[in-house]
Amino acid sequence: MENIKTLLDNKQYQELKQHLLSLNIADIAAFFEELEDKQQITILFRLLSKDVAADVFAFLQPEYQEVIVNALKDKEIALIMSDLYMDDAADFLQEMPANVVKRVLKNTTKENRDTLNKLLTYPEYSAGSIMTTEFIDVKQTLTVDEAFSKIKKKAADSETIGTIFVTDAKRKIEGVLSIRDLIMAERDALIKDIMNPNVIYATTTTDQEEVGALFDKYDFYALPIIDNEQRLVGIVTIDDVMDVVKEEVTEDMEKMAAISPTEEPYLKASAFSHAKKRIFWLLFLTISASVTGAIMSFFEDAFVAIPALVTFIPTLMGTGGNCGSQSATLVIRGLALNEISIKDYFKVAFKEFKVSLLVSIILSVVNFAIVWLRYGDPLLALVVALSLIIVIVIAEFIGSGLPLLAKVCKLDPAVMASPVIATLVDCIAMVSYFLIASAILGL
Amino acid sequence: MENIKTLLDNKQYQELKQHLLSLNIADIAAFFEELEDKQQITILFRLLSKDVAADVFAFLQPEYQEVIVNALKDKEIALIMSDLYMDDAADFLQEMPANVVKRVLKNTTKENRDTLNKLLTYPEYSAGSIMTTEFIDVKQTLTVDEAFSKIKKKAADSETIGTIFVTDAKRKIEGVLSIRDLIMAERDALIKDIMNPNVIYATTTTDQEEVGALFDKYDFYALPIIDNEQRLVGIVTIDDVMDVVKEEVTEDMEKMAAISPTEEPYLKASAFSHAKKRIFWLLFLTISASVTGAIMSFFEDAFVAIPALVTFIPTLMGTGGNCGSQSATLVIRGLALNEISIKDYFKVAFKEFKVSLLVSIILSVVNFAIVWLRYGDPLLALVVALSLIIVIVIAEFIGSGLPLLAKVCKLDPAVMASPVIATLVDCIAMVSYFLIASAILGL
Numbered sequence: 001m002e003n004i005k006t007l008l009d010n011k012q013y014q015e016l017k018q019h020l021l022s023l024n025i026a027d028i029a030a031f032f033e034e035l036e037d038k039q040q041i042t043i044l045f046r047l048l049s050k051d052v053a054a055d056v057f058a059f060l061q062p063e064y065q066e067v068i069v070n071a072l073k074d075k076e077i078a079l080i081m082s083d084l085y086m087d088d089a090a091d092f093l094q095e096m097p098a099n100v101v102k103r104v105l106k107n108t109t110k111e112n113r114d115t116l117n118k119l120l121t122y123p124e125y126s127a128g129s130i131m132t133t134e135f136i137d138v139k140q141t142l143t144v145d146e147a148f149s150k151i152k153k154k155a156a157d158s159e160t161i162g163t164i165f166v167t168d169a170k171r172k173i174e175g176v177l178s179i180r181d182l183i184m185a186e187r188d189a190l191i192k193d194i195m196n197p198n199v200i201y202a203t204t205t206t207d208q209e210e211v212g213a214l215f216d217k218y219d220f221y222a223l224p225i226i227d228n229e230q231r232l233v234g235i236v237t238i239d240d241v242m243d244v245v246k247e248e249v250t251e252d253m254e255k256m257a258a259i260s261p262t263e264e265p266y267l268k269a270s271a272f273s274h275a276k277k278r279i280f281w282l283l284f285l286t287i288s289a290s291v292t293g294a295i296m297s298f299f300e301d302a303f304v305a306i307p308a309l310v311t312f313i314p315t316l317m318g319t320g321g322n323c324g325s326q327s328a329t330l331v332i333r334g335l336a337l338n339e340i341s342i343k344d345y346f347k348v349a350f351k352e353f354k355v356s357l358l359v360s361i362i363l364s365v366v367n368f369a370i371v372w373l374r375y376g377d378p379l380l381a382l383v384v385a386l387s388l389i390i391v392i393v394i395a396e397f398i399g400s401g402l403p404l405l406a407k408v409c410k411l412d413p414a415v416m417a418s419p420v421i422a423t424l425v426d427c428i429a430m431v432s433y434f435l436i437a438s439a440i441l442g443l
Numbered sequence: 444m445e446n447i448k449t450l451l452d453n454k455q456y457q458e459l460k461q462h463l464l465s466l467n468i469a470d471i472a473a474f475f476e477e478l479e480d481k482q483q484i485t486i487l488f489r490l491l492s493k494d495v496a497a498d499v500f501a502f503l504q505p506e507y508q509e510v511i512v513n514a515l516k517d518k519e520i521a522l523i524m525s526d527l528y529m530d531d532a533a534d535f536l537q538e539m540p541a542n543v544v545k546r547v548l549k550n551t552t553k554e555n556r557d558t559l560n561k562l563l564t565y566p567e568y569s570a571g572s573i574m575t576t577e578f579i580d581v582k583q584t585l586t587v588d589e590a591f592s593k594i595k596k597k598a599a600d601s602e603t604i605g606t607i608f609v610t611d612a613k614r615k616i617e618g619v620l621s622i623r624d625l626i627m628a629e630r631d632a633l634i635k636d637i638m639n640p641n642v643i644y645a646t647t648t649t650d651q652e653e654v655g656a657l658f659d660k661y662d663f664y665a666l667p668i669i670d671n672e673q674r675l676v677g678i679v680t681i682d683d684v685m686d687v688v689k690e691e692v693t694e695d696m697e698k699m700a701a702i703s704p705t706e707e708p709y710l711k712a713s714a715f716s717h718a719k720k721r722i723f724w725l726l727f728l729t730i731s732a733s734v735t736g737a738i739m740s741f742f743e744d745a746f747v748a749i750p751a752l753v754t755f756i757p758t759l760m761g762t763g764g765n766c767g768s769q770s771a772t773l774v775i776r777g778l779a780l781n782e783i784s785i786k787d788y789f790k791v792a793f794k795e796f797k798v799s800l801l802v803s804i805i806l807s808v809v810n811f812a813i814v815w816l817r818y819g820d821p822l823l824a825l826v827v828a829l830s831l832i833i834v835i836v837i838a839e840f841i842g843s844g845l846p847l848l849a850k851v852c853k854l855d856p857a858v859m860a861s862p863v864i865a866t867l868v869d870c871i872a873m874v875s876y877f878l879i880a881s882a883i884l885g886l
Binding site (some may be wrong): 008022023024025026030101148151152155156161162179180183184198200215216217218219221238239241242245246248249252253254256257258259265266267271272274275278279282283284285287288289290293294297300303304307308310311312313314315317318319321322323325326327328330331332333334337339340346347349351354355358359362363366367370372374389419423426427430 | 457464465467469473550591594595599604605622623626627641643658659660661662664681682684685688689692693696697698700701702708709710714715717722724725726727728729730731732733735736737740743746747750751754755756757758760761762764765766768769771772773774775776777780783784787789790794797798801805806809810813817822862865866869870873878886
């Protein structure tokens with residue numbers, strides 16, 4: 001990598017061009033992202049051989065794509081656009097400002113322009129928005145040999161040749177076969193005799209998360225996408241699904257930490273946009289916390305009489321929150337992996353009840369000992385121990401129940417994670433604690 | 444699905460056998476997992492056609508595999524074992540009790556037995572433990588036509604034919620090409636002229652997480668795995684990597700919620716094993732919380748003089764914890780996606796500082812208003828507002844810094860997530876709060 005930088009800085013462009021030939025596309029793209037000088041970015045891009053330029057371009061972050069497109073001539077843009085896969089081209093255009101989109105589309109063939117305009121209208125997170133339109137389809141009546149000739153012709157422009165689709169004259173999907181089926185078949189066999197007529201597909205409006213679930217269940221490499229007239233209009237490939245899975249996980253984790261998800265990478269997002277994505281939940285949670293505080297005012301007499309009671313607040317609130325967030329995390333992840341469904345509600349609740357008893361007894365015993373040793377007061381220790389049991393049982397009940405409730409209400413279970421639960425549990429914890437203290441210590 | 448159940452219950456086995464032919468392997472496997480009667484499980488398995496039996500078997504959970512193997516005759520086991528891919532066979536054996544393993548290996552060909560024994564010795568989470576040994580390799584000197592004949596012969600037994608590897612006489616890897624390259628080439632071209640000699644590979648001991656990162660970076664469908672004598676011994680395919688990614692994400696989420704990760708699905712794990720994976724961190728955190736409590740004892744005079752101070756504890760501890768966990772989550776995820784690395788430490792710290800100022804000013808203003816309205820005491824409101832600013836700035840500093848520190852120390856950053864940070868922040872929050880209160884209110 002340092003080698004490239006030196007060659008570029010020394011303007012040894014011929015050597016650099018040679019050196020680039022031996023590198024992997026992903027490595028070249030990674031090197032681009034280390035450059036800051038716009039001119040160097042453009043020079044390096046122009047040194048790429050024609051057959052990898054579009055591939056490298058597809059790998060780049062939008063800000064680099066914009067720099068390059070702005071420096072290229074119309075003819076060069078036309079070349080890139082004819083080489084890009086349609087899904088990569090659509091992703092690229094989606095991130096560009098209007099004037100760049102206009103110029104790029106002007107330098108795209110009419111056919112590709114129509115395809116792109118269509119791809120860009122599919123709703124975000126839909127199968128249509130992640131599919132590509134470049135796939136291989138053959139007719140039932142072809143022989144294996146004829147199919148191979150067709151594949152050979154279309155291979156360079158298809159995102160995958162691993163899966164081949166069979167369509168009728170109206171482009172309705174009739175079957176599917178793998179390149180392996182084709183290679184293993186006799187060369188004069190008919191496609192209709194070796195294809196699998198049970199095709200599993202999604203529609204352009206299917207949510208990308210459901211598309212991911214289909215790949216997960218069936219171990220597909222490519223999934224056909226049909227429009228509402230049942231015509232095959234595109235395919236989603238496994239590498240697109242990997243990106244979807246990553247995005248969805250990031251989104252879940254952010255929601256679980258009370259962050260409103262965005263797609264900006266951490267370092268690229270400004271402090272202002274970071275603050276924006278964090279403040280909504282913080283405001284909601286801080287107001288909830290003052291409600292807990294207001295409720296605690298009712299017990300002021302208790303903690304004036306026995307100030308030591310206040311020093312156990314961190315233990316009760318902390319442990320309650322931690323137990324609730326453990327339960328919530330396990331249930332949210334179980335739902336995401338389809339290991340748990342709504343009908344398992346009672347099983348989950350019963351299991352969490354047993355777990356909360358086991359966990360709370362151990363923690364109570366430990367805290368009983370700590371408090372007794374510190375204050376020499378077994379009654380005070382009893383208050384803490386009993387409160388802990390009640391708080392933990394309630395925390396795990398709420399922690400496991402709320403994500404399932406969210407699922408029933410068609411909300412994202414991830415929103416019902418630790419911070420929301422911790423705040424709710426805090427409130428219940430304080431009330432139970434001071435009620436138990438009042439009863440046992442006679443306050 | 445209900446249809447199958449009815450046919451099975453009515454013992455209409457001929458109809459059932461016919462019906463199964465039209466179903467997808469994954470759907471058949473999903474149906475198995477709804478059966479509870481061991482005899483029905485075995486009957487259904489025996490009704491599967493020979494060419495899908497092993498595929499369905501590979502899809503099943505270990506407990507179902509065990510029921511089936513125990514019911515099968517030696518000959519039937521031998522058949523399954525010869526049809527299973529080696530990685531699936533190794534995964535299956537790993538979950539079986541010793542007597543089952545012994546019986547299965549006895550009914551496996553010597554060649555496969557040797558391969559399995561080798562696969563089973565690779566450390567957990569290594570590339571060796573997830574790779575399969577069934578791939579297609581050709582020699583440099585073959586023509587495309589000769590390569591096709593070899594592929595045709597080996598296709599049925601290879602996990603993928605999408606990527607073809609080129610090896611020398613000593614099985615050292617020399618190049619790689621895709622089935623697309625092969626199809627697009629002239630039939631008399633030589634492999635050495637169309638192969639890509641820049642092979643990216645991993646070794647049997649590479650961590651599976653690193654293997655996942657390679658797939659992510661290069662958009663591979665299959666990655667070659669070499670032993671320490673540079674010989675090609677297996678391949679990892681993208682569907683195995685999808686499973687790895689899922690596992691790693693679950694592990695990260697569990698660690699982030701203070702759970703010791705296990706691989707058991709939620710509902711399958713007993714209450715006892717759930718308690719076991721949750722209690723370690725809870726004990727650690729409860730003891731940390733009593734340290735915070737002990738420190739708070741020093742300020743007893745303050746909250747006896749002004750009991751209202753106690754009612755702001757939930758706001759300070761809650762908000763501090765939430766801010767810290769937001770920062771920690773963003774940094775942990777950024778590290779996992781390689782969007783952030785250790786060298787970005789100062790960038791991250793500076794960004795978090797700016798974010799914490801923005802966020803804390805908004806939250807302070809809101810809380811200042813709430814406290815002033817509730818108690819009519821601007822000084823008390825000032826105490827809460829100032830404490831919040833300090834707590835939030837510290838929380839985001841710790842929240843973003845600890846995961847990076849963990850990374851430097853070669854620990855998993857995910858462990859440094861919300862609960863650990865919340866407990867640390869609680870302690871700092873309480874000390875700052877009471878110091879500020881003492882200073883401003885003159886306690």
